[in-house]
Amino acid sequence: MVDPTSDLGEDVDEADAPSCASCGSKIVQSPTHRVVTWIEDGSVQTRxxxxxxxxxxxDDAW
Structure with missing residues (x-):
């Protein structure tokens, strides 16, 4: 599997792409893609x- 968070975003098909935590759209080769990470209970979490x-x-909702 290609890392869907890579800077290039190449070769990521829609089935492997992450979904937007706000609107639910699949994120494929998007230059506006943003990722928020944090540590919770000793493991890395992402949105x-x-x-x-x-x-x-x-951000306003949480």
Missing amino acids: HFCSEECKAEA
Whole structure:
């Protein structure tokens, strides 16, 4: 599997692509892709967003 968070985003098909945590869209080769990471209970957690706008909406909701 190709890393869906790679800078290049090449060769990631929709089945392997992450979904936006705000709107649910699949994120495929998107230059506006944002990832938020944090440590919870000793493991890395991530949330993917298709744009800064979706990230801002999620920030307001959480």
